Amino acid sequence: xxxxxxxxxxxxxxxxxxxxxxxxxxxxxxxxxxxxxxxxxxxxxxxxxxxxxxxxxxxxxxxxxxxxxxxxxxxxxxxxxxxxxxxxxxxxxxxxxxxxxxxxxxxxxxxxxxxxxxxxxxxxxxxxxxxxxxxxxxxxxxxxxxxxxxxxxxxxxxxxxxxxxxxxxxxxxxxxxxxxxxxxxxxxxxxxxxxxxxxxxxxxxxxxxxxxxxxxxxxxxxxxxxxxxxxxxxxxxxxxxxxxxxxxxxxxxxxxxxxxxxxxxxxxxxxxxxxxxxxxxxxxxxxxxxxxxxxxxxxxxxxxxxxxxxxxxxxxxxxxxxxxxxxxxxxxxxxxxxxxxxxxxxxxxxxxxxxxxxxxxxxxxxxxxxxxxxxxxxxxxxxxxxxxxxxxxxxxxxxxxxxxxxxxxxxxxxxxxx
Numbered sequence: 001x002x003x004x005x006x007x008x009x010x011x012x013x014x015x016x017x018x019x020x021x022x023x024x025x026x027x028x029x030x031x032x033x034x035x036x037x038x039x040x041x042x043x044x045x046x047x048x049x050x051x052x053x054x055x056x057x058x059x060x061x062x063x064x065x066x067x068x069x070x071x072x073x074x075x076x077x078x079x080x081x082x083x084x085x086x087x088x089x090x091x092x093x094x095x096x097x098x099x100x101x102x103x104x105x106x107x108x109x110x111x112x113x114x115x116x117x118x119x120x121x122x123x124x125x126x127x128x129x130x131x132x133x134x135x136x137x138x139x140x141x142x143x144x145x146x147x148x149x150x151x152x153x154x155x156x157x158x159x160x161x162x163x164x165x166x167x168x169x170x171x172x173x174x175x176x177x178x179x180x181x182x183x184x185x186x187x188x189x190x191x192x193x194x195x196x197x198x199x200x201x202x203x204x205x206x207x208x209x210x211x212x213x214x215x216x217x218x219x220x221x222x223x224x225x226x227x228x229x230x231x232x233x234x235x236x237x238x239x240x241x242x243x244x245x246x247x248x249x250x251x252x253x254x255x256x257x258x259x260x261x262x263x264x265x266x267x268x269x270x271x272x273x274x275x276x277x278x279x280x281x282x283x284x285x286x287x288x289x290x291x292x293x294x295x296x297x298x299x300x301x302x303x304x305x306x307x308x309x310x311x312x313x314x315x316x317x318x319x320x321x322x323x324x325x326x327x328x329x330x331x332x333x334x335x336x337x338x339x340x341x342x343x344x345x346x347x348x349x350x351x352x353x354x355x356x357x358x359x360x361x362x363x364x365x366x367x368x369x370x371x372x373x374x375x376x377x378x379x380x381x382x383x384x385x386x387x388x389x390x391x392x393x394x395x396x397x398x399x400x401x402x403x404x405x406x407x408x409x410x411x412x413x414x415x416x417x418x
Contacts, residue, residue, distance in 0.1 A: 004269050008142050011132050013194040020191065021125035022149050024184025027118065027177040029150075029157030032057065032349065033233050033253070034173020035094075035111070037162065040237070041170030042098050050234055050357025055108050057230070057350030059115035061343040067119050068339030075198040076124050077189040084185045087117035091178040095171050121184070122146065123338035126322065130334055131196040137271070143322045144268020147315040151261035158257070162237075162250025214277075214328050215337060217386020218321050219344040221284070224379035225317065226348020228291065231356040231371040232256065232307070233349075238356070238365035243300045252304040259311025267316040276327065277390035280320040281383040284376070287313025291376035294369050310372075327392045348375075 009015045032053055039049035070079045090113035097106045129142035164172035210216060233253065240249035272279060290310035297303035321341060329337035352371065359368040 004141050005145060008129075008133065008138050008145065011134075011138075013191065014129075014132060017128055017188065017191050017194045018125060018145070018149070020184060020187035021121060021128075021146075022153070022184075023180060024188045025121035025125070025150070026153055026157065026180035026184065028122065029153035029257075030161045030173050030180075031114075031118075031177040032230075032353070033158055033237075034161050034165065034171075034177055036234060036237060036353065037165035038095075038098065038171050038174050039107075041165060045361070046234065046238055046357040047361045048357075050354040052107060052111050053230075053234075054350040054354040056111040056115040057346045057353065059112040060118045061347035061350065063116045064118070064120045064123075064339045064343040064346065065336055068123055068336040069333075071124065071127075072199055072333065072336055076127075076195050077192070078198075080119055080124070081185065081189055083117050083119055084181060084189075087114060087119075088178055088182060090114040090117055091174060091181075095174060099171065120339040120342040121188075122150065123342055124188075126338055127196050127334055128194045130326065132194060139326065140272070140276075140319075140323060141268050143326075144264055144315075144319050147319045147322075148261055148264040148268065150318075151257045151264055151311075151315050153257075156254070158253035159250040162247060162253075166247045210340070212328055213389030214386060214391070215325060215340070217382055217389055218280075218324055219340055220382045221280075221379045221386075222321065222341050222344035223348040223351075224375045224382065225287075226345040226350075227352035227355070227375040228348070228372050228379070229345070230349035230352025230354075231368055231375070232310075232352075234353050234356040234360065235365050235368040235372070236303070236307070238360035238368065239297070239303055240300055242365050245300050248300045248304075252300060252307050255304040256307035256311040256314070259308035260314040261311075263312040264315025264319060267319055276320055276323040277387060280317065280324055280390070281380060281387065283313055283316040283320050284380040284383050285313075287317050288373075288376040288380045289313075291373045294372060295366075297366070297369070324390050328390065 009018075035053045035056060036046075036049045039052050040046055043049070067079065067083065090110055094107065094110040094114055096102070097110050126143060126146055129146070130139060133139045133142055161173035161176065164176070169175075210219075236249040236252045237246065240246045240252065267283075274282075287310065290306070290313055293309055294303070294306045297306050322338065325337050325341055326334065352375070356368040356371055359371065
């Protein structure tokens with residue numbers, strides 16, 4: 001197992017950029033939950049916390065593919081550095097708006113600005129791996145490592161954020177996310193040696209990403225999984241609150257991530273002979289089974305244990321869908337295609353956060369678990385229906401889009417904010 005991973009870390013610059021990327025994308029594990037805890041802690045409303053988080057996630061979902069397309073065309077650091085600056089200003093504004101009791105319209109506006117400037121750091125890191133590895137086996141291992149790294153963040157992040165926000169200072173999670181973004185950007189973007197070269201503007205290839213049946217099926221699956229993830233975050237906090245153990249919600253979410261981390265590590269070390277398009281629905285089956293078991297939870301200990309079981313299906317499903325996209329997407333659109341997956345996930349999280357928050361306020365946290373189970377099942381159904389479209393042999397022309405390369409050095413500096 002260790003030899004499989006050490007092989008990819010020995011590639012030039014690999015360990016350096018992946019560790020920097022780990023710091024830079026820490027917000028994926030703490031910012032959404034941090035906003036929920038911040039808003040709920042200051043206002044007392046889960047519904048309002050879910051709505052603000054939904055604005056953040058929806059705007060992020062809409063803007064991520066646009067940012068990714070700019071990155072493909074003009075390069076990672078050139079596009080992302082100014083966007084990171086906007087993001088940090090947005091976080092400061094969001095904190096001020098809530099703490100100083102500004103008109104709540106400003107809170108929604110600033111949550112949108114924060115979401116619009118997050119970007120998809122995971123896609124950037126995976127694009128670097130795609131440019132660096134030597135074969136598909138190494139790429140599978142690299143994508144598995146990145147999924148495991150994500151789960152490491154989800155193991156540690158919720159515990160830290162929940163403890164800080166509930167026992168010390170409600171905005172702590174949002175503050176920590178801002179610090180991680182700033183430090184991660186300083187470590188990641190100066191690494192030019194492993195940054196994929198800008199590919200210029202692609203002519204006639206943009207629409208193919210979304211119209212490809214396999215990619216579209218994967219995107220729809222990710223929306224349902226996103227609803228599941230968003231519902232889990234808010235439900236864990238609400239369930240803990242109802243049980244008189246709100247601070248335990250972070251531990252429960254870490255159990256989810258721990259199960260995912262273990263499964264993702266094993267998945268990445270295994271030499272799969274099964275085509276990835278079949279692995280994807282198989283892993284979703286495992287996830288769906290765990291989601292239905294979650295309905296058996298009657299206290300926080302059982303809830304956390306069952307979340308571990310749910311987690312076993314998460315990382316393998318996310319690794320498999322990234323590999324599916326890598327086999328189907330045009331090379332010139334790889335970052336954008338991976339960003340669409342992140343976008344779909346984020347859009348679903350926004351729906352799940354708002355929906356679960358409303359159900360918890362009006363019916364109770366246990367009833368919100370039905371959202372998790374139903375969405376896992378719908379994602380599996382879509383994956384099975386979309387299985388024929390995930391065969392790259394059926395659409396070989398997709399990988400040869402007509403493209404026109406433009407000298408990006410002669411272009412004016414891109415302003416991602418228009």
